[in-house]
Amino acid sequence: MINTNIIVVFPKPEDAKNVRNLLIRSGYGVRAVCTSGAQALSAADRLGSGVIVCGYKFADMVYSELFEDMPKSFGMLLVASPRAVNEGIAEGVLCVTMPFHVNDLLDSLEMVISQQQRRRRQKRMMAPQRSEEEKKLIAEAKSLLMERNGMTEEEAHHYLQKTSMDSGTNMVETAQMLFALMRDA
Numbered sequence: 001m002i003n004t005n006i007i008v009v010f011p012k013p014e015d016a017k018n019v020r021n022l023l024i025r026s027g028y029g030v031r032a033v034c035t036s037g038a039q040a041l042s043a044a045d046r047l048g049s050g051v052i053v054c055g056y057k058f059a060d061m062v063y064s065e066l067f068e069d070m071p072k073s074f075g076m077l078l079v080a081s082p083r084a085v086n087e088g089i090a091e092g093v094l095c096v097t098m099p100f101h102v103n104d105l106l107d108s109l110e111m112v113i114s115q116q117q118r119r120r121r122q123k124r125m126m127a128p129q130r131s132e133e134e135k136k137l138i139a140e141a142k143s144l145l146m147e148r149n150g151m152t153e154e155e156a157h158h159y160l161q162k163t164s165m166d167s168g169t170n171m172v173e174t175a176q177m178l179f180a181l182m183r184d185a
Contacts, residue, residue: 004028004113005050006051007030007031007050007051007053008032009034009036009040009052009066010035011059026102032047036058036059037058037060041066045071049071049073049074052075052076053105054076055080056079067090068090073116075112075116077105077108078093080097082098138171140175141178144179145160160174
């Protein structure tokens with residue numbers, strides 16, 4: 001089974017169940033089947049991340065409102081009529097036109113999942129955003145290492161990084177531990 005939380009949202013329960021069954025037969029984990037945008041948002045909040053596969057319009061909202069309100073950790077695959085697609089689709093939403101071929105739906109779903117995985121990897125690769133106070137603490141720790149151990153700024157930074165990785169803490173915690181050790185010495 002493909003490990004992505006999928007929420008299926010169509011206004012007609014039989015359409016939602018048919019899409020759910022198709023996805024389950026193809027190895028996808030459908031975690032919720034909904035007929036309204038509110039139900040989908042509730043399920044998305046509960047699941048945390050995944051993909052919403054949906055129709056164009058529900059009793060309480062249209063897909064674009066759902067897209068705006070859903071957590072950013074979700075992707076959206078819209079199943080819509082060619083007429084709706086010609087009117088324009090919100091940026092960031094992948095679309096399959098009806099009637100669709102099963103392979104088109106599955107290939108498009110894979111594209112949404114791949115985009116999400118790429119975004120998660122990029123987010124993990126980004127340097128952590130530190131507050132000014134945290135930056136100052138790290139700079140003071142490096143200064144202390146440079147002063148007491150005759151290190152260059154680069155060597156002190158590398159030392160903090162390596163110690164941080166070896167101890168399983170972040171650089172701010174490592175800097176705090178360094179100050180605690182120096183106080184006790």
